[in-house]
Amino acid sequence: MKQEKKIHANKIVFHARDVSKIYSMGEIRVNALHGINLEINSGELVVLLGPSGSGKSTLLNILGALDTPTEGTVRFKDQDLFDSDEERLTLFRREHVGFVFQFYNLIPSLTASENVALVTELSSNPMTSEEALGLVGLLDRKDHFPAQLSGGEQQRVSIARAIAKRPDVLLCDEPTGALDFKTGRVVLEAIEKVNHELGTTTIIITHNASITGMADRIITMRDGTIFSDEKNTKRISVGEISW
């Protein structure tokens, strides 16, 4: 089961410097991130761990250019992400980033394969919807609407949608948060497969510590800062994980 894969330590994908984020939710100002310094290497599978409110989603959103930092810089490969305008950020997301959300965020009026096609139409070198769905083992469900799919199936469609364009990075925000153990594991297997076979740099947010087993690297966050950042020397396959 376990395959060899390459992590290019010398090839840095993300390089965050002194990143802080303050935002106001209604009448409250939240200091979500302060002084984050971080490098993510190409091909790495990183698990971002931490209790809710620790800032992990904010960090992921900033890396994925869904949100902008209040202070600090983020470089993607050689380019400064937030140096550019809104249009460039859209292009960046379109070309380089795949997202997987906790609540799947599928378009209810589109079938599984159409949800994937939504993304492939935007990219220059995508796989077909069928390939992407095949990769997550859902080829036989391709004509089903989201409402006709189980939670785990919906999440796998969302992974297929994220990877179909062959992104450089796959950002997953609590991908198993809404799923039970069994379906959660199928979803994680799909993510692992993508990381292995396509070499996609993957960051998974979770507050489920059991998942860390599958990671190359485990970053723990607390109160908007990085609490620990360790390499996982005893990496196991998803099949061996249990929680």
Next chain:
Amino acid sequence: MKTLNIKVVRAILGLKSQSITIALVVASGIAMFIASRTAYDSLWDARDIFYSNTLFAEGFASSKPAPEILERRIRNIPGVQDVRLRIVHESVIDFPEEELPSAGKFVSITEGMNELTITEGRMPVTNEEVVLSESFARANHLLPGKKLAAILEGKRKFLNVVGIALSSEFVYIFRSSSPLPDPKHFGILWMKKEALEAAFQMQGAFNDVIFTFSKDANRKSTLKLLDHELEGYGGLGAYDREKLPSHSFLRDEFKQLRTTAYAMPMIFLGVAAFLLHIVSTRIISKEREQIATLKAVGYSDLTIALHYVKILTIISSVGAILGILMGIYFGDAMLALYGEYYQFPNLKLLIDPILILQGFGVGMLFGIMGGLFSIRSVLKLNPAQAMRPPIPESFSRVPLERLMQSLPTQGKMILRNLFQRPVRTILSSLGISTSVMIMVIGTFMYDAVDNMLELQFDLLQRESVTITFFGPVSSDVELEIAKEKSVLFTEGYRLVPIRIRSSSLSKEILLQGLPKGAELRRLIGEGEKILIPPETGILLNSQVAGKLGISVGQEIQLEILEGNRKKVNVIVEGIVTEILGQGAYMERKAVSRLLGEGDSFNLLALRTDTKEEATLLRKLKSIPKIGGVNTRAGTLKVFHEMTSRSMLATTLVLLIFASIIAIGVVYNTAMIALSERAFELGSLRILGFKKREVFSILAGELTVETIVALPIGCLTGYFFAYLMFTSVETEGFNVPLNISLTTYGIALLTTIATSIISFIILYFKIKSMDLISILKVRE
């Protein structure tokens, strides 16, 4: 097909009922636009074709009998292109079985100008043959082949009806003494010139001139020169087509139609745009997460905005196409109704492709405008922010909290929802109020007519029978008529055409001499003050005074257009507010003095005992000098027929569309509320609320919004009715706007009824929905 386009189609299908109602609202606006514009354009076109086909004259003048040798001189007047001389004479027509005396205007037939359009039969060949104006012939069942008796110069003569005709000069047929047409008792009879020469002993003479202007004519000076030519023959003043009663009445009618044709569709489309705005805002706010997802995967703001524009555009264009089809159908129906009324030959529906394109364009424009603001909010949405659950709305206690203490929890929920989202509540109420508004503007014209009739016949013109004489008569005639058993009271009036002049402006109007202390006809000034006709000065109609810039105390020139043609200067002593007609008023004796005649009159107003009226009318028929008799009941009937026909067409169409809008608004508001609140309502179900209770919360909010909407709709309805009403400025009418409680009542009831229907649909929708399952899928 692009996947995003698939989403467009599915979104529209998913919002099926809402899409249909929105499309119908847009369709109503466009249908109104197309129907009223095509009907208007077709009428306008038919009139123009009619005018040019019949070689309609541009100038008119009448006089006492004058020798035909004048023709050469008239023809030589600079500015006159072509001229025809005629004989025009009013005489009594005797229908033995008819209660009221009838009269007709005999007009000699001209060739190459004011030609007749024969609709049945043929032109006269012999001197005993006559062609009748169509409305008169129809009202009296006089088809070709029948005979009718006319009293010509005191002699009873039988004439053979050989044809029925339409004439561009007499689309509307008025008698000088009445502001309303009465086709039953007054018509036009065309005969050969020789026949009329013989009948009225006018061999080699004429008393009426019609002519056309040359291209470079200075019309004013041409008219003046013609007046000069006819001066020695009692010329009554030449005038151009604009002053011809039929044409000017038609012109005013068309103005009114035009207002309706332009204003109503704009109001409808405005409402449609407003509804689209409300609906699209809510659809978009519901799709917040989807929009964020699209942004997250790399779709640009523009693409996403275009996606929603596409949805609205498709719905609007379906509405526009439907509207165009409905518009053509209703336009045809409206034209058919107008056709009975205006009687132009060749009246057919003209479908202007440019208008159709305009209709389509306007539909799309309003559709997109309606959605534009809500789409703007899409662009503002930050993708990451949208991924988080929406910030819970900060509810707090509302101003009425104290009063709410005793309310059940559901009541509190309803009130807090309404108060905490005031903008939404107000928008919903405004949306519903448009339905009331449209109903009010659709029906207020009936009130205007009722108002007009009430003021005219209860306040100003209070006689029950009006007798018009061919010429002035002395008080003997009054005494003779007053002797009749059914006559309770009589008053004689002297009517004479005059021209008033102030600086360079002039206008021909009717001067009315009222007897001292007149009871039956009264004059009302500003603030409904009763005015007394002056012995030396003159009272003048407010609109005429306004147009000529005349104010009280000013001296104006008055020229009598009859008999001695005297010109005198008089002081304007007061301004009269009138509803029907525009005149000038003096004491009767003063008018007689001006005319140089003894105390005489040519109109007699009677108050009668209506039970005995029939006997009186029979008696009146035997008095030879009488040209016409009008009864109050008859006039009212004519008026109702005249006004209600043309109004019925537009009102019916308006009512249909107003109902569609009412349903569209209330139903949409209910559906949106349901989908927005599905999560919350689902939670209530889990907590143990029954479906009926869940329904009552939604229905409660909608009820409050509807109740708030009702008075707003009445107010905006009045406002727009006022705007429409005052934008129509016509020659003869000056009606105050007074909308009746019935009109408001109908508008309110329709809205309430459509609300109830929407509530019923909402109830069944809630009943069939599995609200609890909504909680399971957070999509």
